[in-house]
Amino acid sequence: MAESRQTVSETLAGIIARRPVLAPMLNAFEPLLEARAALPEKLAPLLEKSGFELPSWQPERARQGAPLLAGVSLNGLFPLLRESADVLVPLLGRLPGMAEHETSLAAFFTDEALCLRAADTLLTGHDAALVDAATQSNIPPAVLLFALETVLGPVLRTLAATCDAPWDERPASWMQGFCPVCGSFPSIGYLDKRVFDEKNAFLAGGGGKKHMHCSLCGTDWHFRRGACPSCGKEGSGVMEFLRESRNSRGERIDWCTACKSYCPVVDLRECDGTPDMDAMALGMMHLDMVAAQKGLIPLKPSFWNQF
Ligand SMILES: [Zn+2]
Ligand SMILES: [Zn+2]
Incomplete structure (x- = not known):
């Protein structure tokens, strides 16, 4: 899009002005959304250091409906996941109903093998494996899924920003x-x-x-x-x-x-x-x-x- 987008706060303020009933929920999420939006800039140097590269666009694969990351392991991206978790897990802990899971989530994101496997699982859609990872970490599966998407999001955004295909x-x-x-x-x-x-x-x-x-x-x-x-x-x-x-x-x-x-x-x-x-x-x-x-x-x- 040619026109620049509003920030998270500007967008939320506009919605709250029209729908004040949503204010408590939107205000609760604002710090998390803002921190997520700011992370890719911080993660970009870590991506460069990691040497991890997004596969390049191939018209034939795209025509067959294969996303760029299909079958790609996220191995090598742990330093980015770790940084993202350090910033976002404390903010997740401040959301309604999340405080009791903060310690288990923080521990989960320091375990390289466990969290990389879960991230790969998220991309391939193997729900059963994600439920196993959650049970092993003593975290309700729905909470782990939400936390994993929240933490992995800025990492994948940093990677997607290097994409050579203007979709x-x-x-x-x-x-x-x-x-x-x-x-x-x-x-x-x-x-x-x-x-x-x-x-x-x-x-x-x-x-x-x-x-x-x-x-x-x-x-x-x-x-x-x-x-x-x-x-x-x-x-x-x-x-x-x-x-x-x-x-x-x-x-x-x-x-x-x-x-x-x-x-x-x-x-x-x-x-x-x-x-x-x-x-x-x-x-x-x-x-x-x-x-x-x-x-x-x-x-x-x-x-x-x-x-
Ligand atoms: Zn349909
Ligand atoms: Zn995507």
Whole structure:
């Protein structure tokens, strides 16, 4: 996106102004979200020192739907994970219901073999292995999953920032509803703004193209508006959307009539600025509740949308 995004605090302040009822929850998460957003800059020198490199983009593999990190071990990234955990675990401990797990989580992230194995497991989606790691560490599986995603996120963002494939500019290069870099499902999507280009009228456009945002590695990619990112069904009537009539700034839920999965989406043509997408995903939890009442399933389960 050409336009610079709002910071986490600016985005949350905007949401709280419109929906004061969310203030306690958003204020509780703000320090964690801010620290996460600031970490990649701190981790970049550690990545360089580690010598770990993201595999380069190969059109053939992308066409087959293989994310860049498919089958790649995160071995070598432990110094980054450690640094991320040092900053984030104390902040996790301040969230409601998390204080009692802080000591076990801190211990978990000092065990190189254990936490690297769990990180690999997270990317391959082997839930049973993650449950084993949690049991072994005396941490509830849902808590470990949330902590692992929180700590691994900035590490993967640092890595994804070195990516040589501009996904947003090559719509045909990646057709999947999951992330082209790490394979996670998106936490939020957005419809882009109108484009104005004073020098070249041909580059101006009405906006409204759909993009997905990966909450784990921060990658944004283009996605077809009429298609379901979960089951892949496409066509008229497959995707429907739900929005509030009042106080909305383009916030809605796109859901699939075939598989009942949903993803929050923000239409940036109705926003003043461009919000921080991770803060925005959290700020749309009122719509997660509406979706839960309708029996819809979140495309990306998060700490706050498990009702
Ligand atoms: Zn990703
Ligand atoms: Zn579907």
